[in-house]
Amino acid sequence: MTKKDSWLVWLFLAPAIILVGVLMYYPMVGTVIESFHSTSFINPNPQFVGLEVYQRIFSQPEFAQIVVNSLVWTVGVVVLQNLLGFFSALLLNQHLPGQGLMRALVLLPWVLPGVVAAILWRFMYDPQLGLINSFLIGLGLSDTGFAWLADPNMAMASAIIAAVWKGFPFSTVVYLAALQNVDEEQIEASIIDGAGPLRRLVDIIIPAIKEVMLINFVLTTILTFNYFDMIWVLTRGGPQNATHIFPTKIYDLGFGQFRFGDAAVYGVFSILVLVLLIALYFTVQGSSRQRRAAP
């Protein structure tokens, strides 16, 4: 494309710029503006109240709980999902029989619609009819089973397990692709030098795909922090707020109680977290570019 084709450039770009600008960038600003306004079911018209909504939200103990919940949820899902994704990618890269089929099947939980996955896990966790309690009781490991989602101490862990099952295949595929680029000769050489599997992992494989790992960590963190479907269908944030995270709280405040201003304060917080993570992403990408450029 040359300079004189610039009309074509703008014609091709216009739909994307308009849609992303109006329906993604502008709403970011809109959420910040909304957070300075107060609305309720009785008073649906937004009224400017300055920082009043922020003050109210920060003074509620609920806010701290949701921050802690979100942290536990995000760290739990991201760490487990990446570990499981990484080790299953190593496993599926070993030239074992049936590997081609497994590489296709492993992605199925990720393809399964989120709401369906959540319903399925809700059923598996059912205290009376669920598969998990049934196994535990059948094997004699427990007399009556557990209330996986109804017990405030277990609900978050249960939700994390379900989300990891749904999400790890994506990490597996990303790591599998990265492993294809690891230098086979280098591995052969290290075997001749007598390096065991653990040494090869630490000395060759991990350094070779470190960049992909870091980027995948940041991306899965952003996606997990904002993942609504799983928790909403499993617990709706309950029991007793034990699993409420930012996206479920925003939906509950905004569309459940019509308190758009309150929801927007939580929204502004999600945006701040996103900005921090994106800054981290660019730092990671930038530093690895620099290292590659250096001799």
Place this chain on the structure above:
Amino acid sequence: MRQRPRRSRIALTILQIALAIVVLLPFFWMVSVSLKPPTEPFAIPARLWPENPTLENYVSAFRPEFRTYFLNSVIVSLSTVVITVSLALLAAYVFTRAQMRIVGIIMTLVILAQMFPASAIIIPIYRMMRAADLLNTYASLILAYVTVTLPVAIWMLRGFFARLPVTLEEAAAIDGAGPLRAFVEIILPLCRPGIVATAVFVLIVTWQEFLFALSFTSTREMRTLPVGVNDFIGQYGIRYGELMASSVLISLPVIVVFLFLQRQFVAGLTAGAVKG
């Protein structure tokens, strides 16, 4: 190929079987319960396969409102796939070919938007849809879905365009073809694998979208499948057989599309990443 000691091969094979069980057991159970006759009780320990499998649950799951939800999902998803892929092709092509600095900045901003949290921006979007009188219409969902899938679609397609040498267009220009003709007749046909991969990705994302559909639709006539089946939970009580049959019916279209096109899909997904 390297040869491993027998013992470690056996251990690895066992691990692979364990992985397969973890991945597939919930699917297996979903299908098994969907085939269980409503009269067959849940036993402890659970029976993994029903004694007298039947399609009864599917017949009752496929009721009129389910058909409405299904049709809505098909309309919204297919429209989104067509529009997103078309717009993404245009934008991704320009992003890989234009030399202008400003275009590079716009590209970063557009691709960055794929990380934006829907929950943090949904209230202003809801207000705009309400102002435009679009709430509870296909248009509101399609507009939202096209917008949120566009950045990823552009990012995936860019990986494919970047592999095509600029000499293709240069040769076309020598033959007297304008840039628009070169794009339509030479570049697009070469991108078919990328188009397929991107379309599958957009379909998977749109088919399961829940938050926008939950917030923007208010009547049963406009619900899509994820919202509809979530409503079923309360209505069905503990009639899990029907609920699982509905779940199978919802998942089948995307799983079939995925299994047919999975090779191209995975290649496409990782092409974007490699070109990062």
